[in-house]
Amino acid sequence: MKKVLFGCSAPLVLLLVAVVAAFALMVTAGAATETGDALVGELPEAYRAWVLRSAGDCHDPALTPELLAAQLFEESGFRVDVRSPVGAEGPAQFMPGTWATWGRDDDHSGTASPFDIGDAVMAQGRLMCSLLGQTAVPGFADDPRRLALAGYNAGWAAVEASHGVPPYPETQRYVADIMGNLGRFQGNRLEITGYGVGPDAARRAATQLGVPYSYGGGSPAGPSRGHCDGDDGYRDGRCLADATVGWDCSALVQFAYWPARQLPRTAAEQYSATADRPVAQADLRTGDLLFWRHNGGGHVYHVALYVGDGLMISAPKTGDAVRQVPVADLPASDFAGATRP
Incomplete structure (x- = not known):
């Protein structure tokens, strides 16, 4: 039986790399702005x-x-x-x-x-x-x-x-x-502005901040239990995915764009489906897809949504949750490119 590679499945090594200059961008049209400290809003x-x-x-x-x-x-x-x-x-x-x-x-x-x-x-x-x-x-x-x-x-x-x-x-x-x-009360809250498919997808993804990561979990209908496949979905030797309602990275992206753009299920498939619409790093906009593959080769292992200011919404790995994080949290050497659905 052919193994389905969902991407964003293996634990991701979060390297403290310098912020790539291409991602230290001013907010483009329809991008996001950061406000607040650890907590904002009405918390005394x-x-x-x-x-x-x-x-x-x-x-x-x-x-x-x-x-x-x-x-x-x-x-x-x-x-x-x-x-x-x-x-x-x-x-x-x-x-x-x-x-x-x-x-x-x-x-x-x-x-x-x-x-x-x-x-x-x-x-x-x-x-x-x-x-x-x-x-x-x-x-x-x-x-x-x-x-x-x-x-x-x-x-x-x-x-x-x-x-x-x-x-x-x-x-x-x-x-x-x-x-x-x-x-x-969202920490480092993103105010996603602008109109169109990309900003709408980013806003939809932002509603899932804090939902747990679950390998194989999620669909256009919402978060769901995932599964362990012998390699992925485990933490400390224990299968978490089959007991966790949540998202893996590509399911979150599929959900965010559905039904305006009916993207396929896995990160690799999403890259193939949108590779004919590449985006230069200097031209990134809210909702663009970011992809990573090991050392620039091999299968695509992660996809995330760009939201401006060098930030992305990402479902990273087993034991974590959907988060707003810097693009530079992932190795620059693995960056495979950006596309616009």
Whole structure:
């Protein structure tokens, strides 16, 4: 049986190479602009360090600072001394029984309190990290972030019973609101401007920032479980792809352009399908495709979408997630070229 090479499958060595001059471009028409620091938008300063620390303590790349920030916004609007009618307390709205399991004195005030910002945000991160770990169960074909949020709101037993986000109106609204507000708190947020197929594809790809990488995962319909094939989809000797709903690099690109441009599935096929429309590095625009192959030869192993200012949206490798990263994160010696679908 012929092995299908999806590309972006083997762990990518992220070399600290100098930024190639050709990618240190001024923003072209329809390109993106960077704004903000680690977190931007409506997150109060008192929460920033704790949100960053809480996300960083979790091994799961799906738990991003913006996800925690959007969840806090939904739970309490960042109010501290708040109690719900059912007894949930503090900015992360912990019930007393749940707090007893997850709450700690993280700010070293002498008391573990759901009303202390540090204690609350760190407990929120621990619980969300645990819930994300439980999403790696066969039969849950949904974004792990949505499932974890549903578990936080309705309890994991309700998620298991429904094999997904429970059909409770409150939980459905809760999940939709948080996912819809991620952009308010996106780190190094890209404001993708311009019109046309390329900028539209880049905007669609940007909606998937933070979704886990899954070798063989994803389609025009959205993220899906991947598979391990003997070589790819593993981390530390353990198959992650078949339990991870997410994207590999070429599926993300296919999704971003669908249906305006119905690109084939693999990185190599996408390169072949668009190679007759090459783009010089000095002429790159938002939505152009970037390709890499080992030492300039062999099969194409990675594809990403250019978004301006030397940045790209990329689904890099097993154990990582869809990210906005510099083009120079990948070896310049492997760059195979750019095309415009």
